[in-house]
Amino acid sequence: MTFDAPTVAQIHEAAALLDAGQLVAFPTETVYGLGGDAENPEAIARIYAAKGRPSNHPVIVHLAPGSDPAYWVETLVPDAQKLIDAFWPGPLTLILKRATHVPAAVSGGQDSVAIRCPSHPVAQALLTAFSTMRDGHGGVAAPSANRFGHVSPTTAQHVRDEFGASVHVLDGGAAKVGIESTILDLSRGFPALLRPGHVSPLEIADVLGVMPRLPDGSDASAPRASGTLKAHYAPRTPLSLLPFAALERLLAAHPLDARKKLALVARTSSAGKWAKAPNVHFIAAPDDPQSYARELYGLLRTLDRADVERILIETLPVSAEWSAVNDRLGRAAAAFEEQG
Structure with a gap:
């Protein structure tokens, strides 16, 4: 743009x-x-x-x-x-x-x-x-x-x-x-x-020359810092972050004639038939952590405007390269876990 x-x-x-x-x-x-x-x-x-x-x-x-x-x-x-x-x-x-x-x-x-x-x-x-x-x-x-x-x-x-x-x-x-x-x-x-x-x-x-201490929930003396609350970065539409097998159960239970679709953000290789299901709004997840980070917030805002019932996001690899995106998605999902 x-x-x-x-x-x-x-x-x-x-x-x-x-x-x-x-x-x-x-x-x-x-x-x-x-x-x-x-x-x-x-x-x-x-x-x-x-x-x-x-x-x-x-x-x-x-x-x-x-x-x-x-x-x-x-x-x-x-x-x-x-x-x-x-x-x-x-x-x-x-x-x-x-x-x-x-x-x-x-x-x-x-x-x-x-x-x-x-x-x-x-x-x-x-x-x-x-x-x-x-x-x-x-x-x-x-x-x-x-x-x-x-x-x-x-x-x-x-x-x-x-x-x-x-x-x-x-x-x-x-x-x-x-x-x-x-x-x-x-x-x-x-x-x-x-x-x-x-x-x-x-x-x-x-x-x-030394590895910084990493956040593990035990650092009680750490100063408060921006964006570190458990629930943060959340869209207005309920969001769930789960392995694809768990997402698939939710997708299968969603009626084909439901008034609102479910949004699915997952790897194309995982999505299979759900990528074209009539009750699913599918978006292919970016392949690398830099692209995912760059697109994440715009994607969540787009899905809020799409008026879907729920946003389902496939969990990402647990590795150093993905830690920042995992952090943001985890806090976004936590906003709805706390509501429940």
């Missing part, structure tokens, strides 16, 4: 809105963010209110290329600098101890802060323009630009679908990564992965 890249004037208009304490939705390489001035508690409160986000759930501060991350943290530890040199700009968020002048609201009241520098050119232009207004120290707090707990947006239209004309949107086309950034905690003296993403634990280990 084509789009008209924002002009310099439009970028400066958006930066001026941020400077005035207003919100701007903007593209990153991961998903679209709903941004506000990270040093303005009123702007941060507007983000939480617009999303319906719990006030104790932290947001990520986005920084311009070439800006000083040390401004935002108590101490920029050596491991953080190594990872910044290796992966910024890019889809890696670092959690460090928060500098005292940074509002606690960005961290949900915690003493830590999450920072990253996105690689999307529109995001970089906006962040640079805003930072220039703040003597090189402007940062934009931005969770995903959607209602809290729902499917993240990967296009400008997705943002408009969520918020209508109430939020100023910069269009940067479709997000290339498609799922949120990797979140790595460095605030406790050791690296700990809090959210999987495009940057893998092995890539982090290659830089640090």
